[in-house]
Amino acid sequence: MPALSQRLGRAETAAAVVMSTRAREMRAAGHNVISLAIGEPDFATPEVAIAAAAKSARDGLTKYPPVDGLPVLKTAIQRKFARDQKIDFALNEIMVSNGGKQAIFNAFAATLDEGDEIVIPSPYWSSYALTAQFLGGVAVPVSCPENNGFRLRPEDLDAAITPRTKWVVLNAPNNPTGAAYSAEQLQDLAAVLERHPHVWIFSDEIYEHLRYDGLGSISIAAVAPQLRDRTLVMSGVSKTYAMTGWRIGFSGGPAALIRAMTVVQSHATAGISTVGQAAAAAVLDAPQAMVAEMVAAYHRRRDMVVAMLRRAPGMTCAVPEGAFYVFPSIAGCIGRTTAGGRPIETDRDFAVALLEEQHVALVHGAAFGMSPHVRISYATDDASLEEACNRIIRFCEDLR
Ligand code: PLP
Numbered sequence: 361m362p363a364l365s366q367r368l369g370r371a372e373t374a375a376a377v378v379m380s381t382r383a384r385e386m387r388a389a390g391h392n393v394i395s396l397a398i399g400e401p402d403f404a405t406p407e408v409a410i411a412a413a414a415k416s417a418r419d420g421l422t423k424y425p426p427v428d429g430l431p432v433l434k435t436a437i438q439r440k441f442a443r444d445q446k447i448d449f450a451l452n453e454i455m456v457s458n459g460g461k462q463a464i465f466n467a468f469a470a471t472l473d474e475g476d477e478i479v480i481p482s483p484y485w486s487s488y489a490l491t492a493q494f495l496g497g498v499a500v501p502v503s504c505p506e507n508n509g510f511r512l513r514p515e516d517l518d519a520a521i522t523p524r525t526k527w528v529v530l531n532a533p534n535n536p537t538g539a540a541y542s543a544e545q546l547q548d549l550a551a552v553l554e555r556h557p558h559v560w561i562f563s564d565e566i567y568e569h570l571r572y573d574g575l576g577s578i579s580i581a582a583v584a585p586q587l588r589d590r591t592l593v594m595s596g597v598s599k600t601y602a603m604t605g606w607r608i609g610f611s612g613g614p615a616a617l618i619r620a621m622t623v624v625q626s627h628a629t630a631g632i633s634t635v636g637q638a639a640a641a642a643v644l645d646a647p648q649a650m651v652a653e654m655v656a657a658y659h660r661r662r663d664m665v666v667a668m669l670r671r672a673p674g675m676t677c678a679v680p681e682g683a684f685y686v687f688p689s690i691a692g693c694i695g696r697t698t699a700g701g702r703p704i705e706t707d708r709d710f711a712v713a714l715l716e717e718q719h720v721a722l723v724h725g726a727a728f729g730m731s732p733h734v735r736i737s738y739a740t741d742d743a744s745l746e747e748a749c750n751r752i753i754r755f756c757e758d759l760r
Pocket of ligand 1: 458459485534535564566596604609
């Protein structure tokens with residue numbers, strides 16, 4: 361076979377994908393596997409989105425769209441940013457991408473040179489580091505200790521920034537910990553960032569509506585307008601509206617950066633599916649009660665999962681403020697042996713053994729840069745969650 365690129369050697373497959381693939385294989389082999397490995401809402405796409413997609417297809421909205429997004433969606437996003445995050449973006453400060461994920465690729469590809477550093481609060485969603493590495497950047501994880509609610513401390517942020525820093529990534533509510541920030545906490549981080557004017561700020565707000573502390577969406581771009589000319593805010597419809605498969609994400613930021621990201625996107629994928637854009641525009645402009653209903657369900661599930669996992673010997677589980685993950689420590693399970701005779705030396709051992717012996721898939725903390733933890737997604741129906749938690753409790757009780 362002719363050679364593949366050296367760059368490809370820097371791209372690992374995300375652990376969540378590896379675990380859910382293994383779960384799928386085991387299911388195909390006849391096992392009753394419950395997968396809590398992937399951040400995928402179990403709810404159906406809102407009807408208003410489906411109707412808009414169908415109508416747009418029938419109406420002939422089926423030709424190449426503008427690379428940066430259809431005007432109907434860009435204006436809906438503009439209204440959404442103003443309504444939810446209290447940020448006013450001009451239309452040339454907004455672009456649509458294939459999910460939030462492509463916004464990361466666009467932003468990094470448009471700005472990174474070989475060896476540039478990306479400061480990433482850890483634990484983190486692995487895509488930032490993997491995408492940065494793929495593009496020649498260097499991920500600089502900064503530990504966000506559990507005893508600080510898994511939040512980034514301003515002094516740690518300050519210490520991590522060097523002359524080579526190109527981006528600081530913020531992600532709140534956070535995947536995998538659910539940690540979120542108050543306006544004051546964001547202001548403290550902004551005060552540090554103000555002292556480093558060579559740094560771009562990537563604010564991943566894809567879980568903005570999934571907050572259980574009553575504080576609602578809080579964006580650093582609104583809290584710290586002095587950083588607006590170098591802050592990129594990313595969000596999308598995947599998590600808020602249970603529309604992961606429609607692949608619609610969006611970003612708001614300085615016009616020059618958006619223009620550069622649009623150039624990247626024009627070469628990678630060109631415009632985004634027109635029917636998906638029509639669906640996203642409809643759901644963003646629809647009455648938002650459906651979001652409140654889903655958030656109430658996640659809230660209930662979070663409370664159930666935390667309460668149940670606290671009964672698992674060897675696990676300690678903090679209460680997350682947002683998103684749909686818990687990130688318990690399994691420190692008390694390390695050094696023990698499973699009922700099936702598997703030694704647990706690492707959180708990966710724990711995840712693999714739990715899947716093999718109790719048929720529950722989750723993701724080990726090392727994949728997010730913090731061990732020994734596991735990430736459990738509770739974006740799954742209540743009955744499956746309860747059964748999965750019972751299996752986890754049993755697995756921990758059986759450790760010797
Ligand atoms: N950002 C975070 C923190 C995520 O967890 C995810 C998906 O898991 C995304 C972005 C990407 O979302 P999308 O499906 O819109 O690409």
